[in-house]
Amino acid sequence: MKTIFNIKNLPLFILLIIAIIFSFYMQFYTFPKRLIHNDQVIAYYDMLKHYDSGKVPVTGPRFIGTTALAGYDNTARLPGGAFYIIMVFFYKLGNLNLDTARAINMAFSIFILFIFVFWVYKRFGFLVSVAAYIFIFFNGYTLKATTDFWNPSLVLILSFITYMLLYEYIGNKNESTKKISAVLLFPFLAVMGQSHFATFFSFTSTLIVYLVVRFKYTKKYILFWGIGVFISFLLYLPYLISEIQNGFHNTMMILNTREGLKNFPFPQIWAVLLYPTNEMSTYFGTRLNSIIHFWFSNPPYIYGFIFLILSVLFSVFCFIREIIFLIKKKYSDDTEKNLGEMFFILLLSIPVTIISFIVFKSKPGTFWYLYSLFSFSFTPIFLFFYRIRDKIYNIKYLSVISLLLLLNVFAMYGELIRYVNLYEHSRDYNVLKDVAEFIEQDSQGKKVKVTYLYDPKDTYNDIFQIYFPQYNIQISENPDISYIIKDKTWEYNWDKERNERDMQYIYDNNAKFLTNVGAVLLYRCY
DSSP: OOOTTOGGGHHHHHHHHHHHHHHHHHHHHHGGGOBOOHHHHHHHHHHHHHHHHTSOOOEEEESSOOOTTTTSSSSOEEESOHHHHHHHHHHHHTTTOHHHHHHHHHHHHHHHHHHHHHHHHHHHOHHHHHHHHHHHHSOHHHHHHHTSOOHHHHHHHHHHHHHHHHHHHHHOSOHHHHHHHHHHHHHHHHHHHTTOTHHIIIIIHHHHHHHHHTHHHHGGGHHHHHHHHHHHHHHHHHHHHHHHHTTSHHHHHHHHHHHTOOSOOOOOTTHHHHTTSSOOGGGTOSSHHHHHHHHHSSSOOHHHHHHHHHHHHHHHHHHHHHHHHHHHTOOSSHHHHHHHHHHHHHHHHHHHHHHHHHHTTOOOOOGGGGGGGTGGGGHHHHHHHHHTTTGGGSHHHHHHHHHHHHHHHHHHHHHHHHHIIIIIGGGBHHHHHHHHHHHHHHHTTOEEEEEESSSSTTHHHHHHHHHOTTSOOEEOSSOSEEEEEEEHHHHTTSOHHHHHHHHHHHHHTTEEEEEEETTEEEEEEO
16 A cells, blocks of 8 residues: 555645535534424434433334324334433533534544544555545535434444444454454444334344355354344343333334334335435435426536436446456455455345345335445445556546546535525524514414424424424414414425315415415415
């Protein structure tokens, strides 16, 4: 590996400095503008209830989406309290201030990502680490994960730790490092599984199958894998004791919930191709209308759209290329061979995840259901840059690569800022605070009910009670005044028929438009 202080690395140094400046600005720009929606409300409310109880949480996030208040006592929760233990800890560390706790979480997440990028540098060289920084930090899923409390986000961040551990188990020549990695992998997966249940059906299942496939190698470390499994069991022991004491109440609710899942649960496994790219439509709508609106509404963002296409093509190219290399077993050194093994695990995860989702009747969910595989999806790109590491010292070659990466930094910066302004900032804390203040003044202390046009219908009733108790909004099931809230950002994700049906509901309830703040349109029924 050549030293990074080689003068020929200057374009990469400049590129890295620019990327760090832009990425940090993007983090701080996004942080105060994150939206508040049902998932955020549930996480915050449940965290407050855990904090108020004074007990260590033994259950995690809710098994299915409900409303925060109405679903609190009658919704199954994930076994194990790791997510809320971390969340409550940050909340206490932040002096019981949610924004401070979120900032601590952001620092924690970025710290793990920096450790990963530094580890990539130590294992694969400076070029791969610079590429890793750009592809990871200028990524919509990463930005969402670092700037808010949300249980899938913890899974995404911790996936980078499991990546390092698994690689060290496979490729490190130090036996102690291999053994420690084997011990730690399942406990980390237990924490991730206590944050989102789909971890069990994706990476956990994949790891188990991989250990069986490579059993000749596995058996050398079977004792240490066993220790890791035992530690994982200990992480679930508080939950098991609690369930024994309350007659397995939560476990029965989980089983009843799974019985109600009747759809064919095919996971969106193509996410592993799109995670490393500029594609993030799962957050603003995957229908054609919403995609066209995001990229081509005034002003259109053609430059970003071009790099979106290029990034997807590049990811597919790297993926197919590595399949060919894997078949031919064509590796130049041990590092390349070890990365090839990591790619084999990524390939293995595809059939294993599909079968696990079907057999265990998981919800098919969306891209964040597969966040335990997030870090592994970058492997084909790591391999691509590792294989061209020597050619990079040709100054023309280096300049072209650096320029393309820099142009993608600018493309993703513009895309992420555009997304935040259109879909996050328009529904953030300050927007909803203004809506709450307007309703307080308009209702004049009377009992009210706010119906959200989309599911869950009680979302805004919960938001006003949990986030804005300082306003005298008297939420009631027997209201004197009824309000309807329409979200402009959803208009572009629905077809014409759905939007017309929403407007008909407003007309049928004799609702008149009062005001709009950001993306929130407020109507009052007369």
